[in-house]
Amino acid sequence: MIKPYFSVIIPALNEEKFLPHLLDSLAVQSSKNFEVIVVDGKSKDKTVTIAGTYKSRLPSLEVVVADKPSIPLQRNLGARHAKGEWLVFIDSDSILLPYCIDRFQQYISNHKSRLFTTWASPDSENPKDSVYTLFANVYVETTTIFKRPVTPGPMTAVHRSAYEAVGGYDETHKFHEDVDFGLRLFKAGIKMTIIPESLYIWSLRRFRKQGTLKVLNQYALSVWPMIFNRPLKYMPGYDMGGQIYGKKRPMKRSVLVTYERKLQQLMKEFFS
Numbered sequence: 001m002i003k004p005y006f007s008v009i010i011p012a013l014n015e016e017k018f019l020p021h022l023l024d025s026l027a028v029q030s031s032k033n034f035e036v037i038v039v040d041g042k043s044k045d046k047t048v049t050i051a052g053t054y055k056s057r058l059p060s061l062e063v064v065v066a067d068k069p070s071i072p073l074q075r076n077l078g079a080r081h082a083k084g085e086w087l088v089f090i091d092s093d094s095i096l097l098p099y100c101i102d103r104f105q106q107y108i109s110n111h112k113s114r115l116f117t118t119w120a121s122p123d124s125e126n127p128k129d130s131v132y133t134l135f136a137n138v139y140v141e142t143t144t145i146f147k148r149p150v151t152p153g154p155m156t157a158v159h160r161s162a163y164e165a166v167g168g169y170d171e172t173h174k175f176h177e178d179v180d181f182g183l184r185l186f187k188a189g190i191k192m193t194i195i196p197e198s199l200y201i202w203s204l205r206r207f208r209k210q211g212t213l214k215v216l217n218q219y220a221l222s223v224w225p226m227i228f229n230r231p232l233k234y235m236p237g238y239d240m241g242g243q244i245y246g247k248k249r250p251m252k253r254s255v256l257v258t259y260e261r262k263l264q265q266l267m268k269e270f271f272s
Contacts, residue, residue, distance in 0.1 A: 041069030
C-alpha cells in the first residue's frame with residue numbers, strides 16, 4: 001500500500017448522528033492521497049459500528065478505541081497510528097468540501113507552511129449562523145496578527161515534524177487544548193498560516209443546544225487567560241460528545257458559495 005500524504009484524525013464520542021456526514025465528505029474527496037483514523041472515546045452509542053461500515057468506501061480507514069474520552073489524548077493516539085507526512089485534525093461534526101484535500105496539497109506545494117487552517121462556512125442558511133462563522137474566521141485571523149495563534153479544533157493541519165517538535169497535544173487539558181497547542185507551536189518558531197478559502201463546514205450545534213449567550217460568554221471568559229499565554233484547562237459546563245445534540249440541519253450549497261464570496265471580499269478589505 002502506498003504511504004498516504006495526509007492522515008485525517010477524527011476524535012469521536014457518541015457521534016453516530018454526526019460522524020457519517022464527515023465520513024461521507026471524505027469518501028467523495030477529489031484527491032485520495034489520505035488515510036482516515038477515527039479515534040473513539042468509549043462511545044455508548046453506535047459510533048464505532050457505523051464508522052466501521054465505511055471501510056468499503058474508505059479503504060484506508062482505521063478505527064481505534066481510546067481508554068477514555070479525552071480530545072487531546074484521542075488526537076495524540078490517532079497521531080501515533082498515523083502513517084502520513086501531514087496530520088489533519090478534524091472534529092467529528094465538521095464536513096469537508098469535496099476539493100478540500102486537493103487544495104491542501106496545492107497549498108503545501110506553493111507555500112512553506114508547516115501548520116495551517118482554513119476559513120469555515122456555516123452549517124445552515126440562518127443569517128445568524130453566517131454572522132457567528134464570520135466572526136470566528138476573523139477571530140482566528142486576528143490571533144495570528146497578535147501572536148496568539150489558535151489552532152482550531154474543527155480543522156488544523158500540521159506537519160508531522162512540527163507536531164513532534166512540541167510533543168503533540170497536552171493531555172492534561174479538558175478545554176483549550178487547541179489554544180495551548182497553537183501557542184506552543186508558535187513559541188517553537190512554527191508559524192500558523194490560513195488558507196483564505198472556506199474548505200470545511202463548521203457545526204454550530206453548540207450554539208443551538210446551549211444557547212448563543214452561554215457559548216459566547218464561555219468564549220469571552222477564555223480570552224483573557226489566552227492573552228497572557230495561560231490557556232484554560234477546564235471550562236465548567238463545556239460538555240463534549242455528540243449525545244447532547246439533536247439532528248443536524250440541512251445545508252444548501254448555493255448559500256455556502258454566496259457566503260464564501262462575501263467573506264473573501266470582506267477579508268481582503270480587512271487585511272489589505
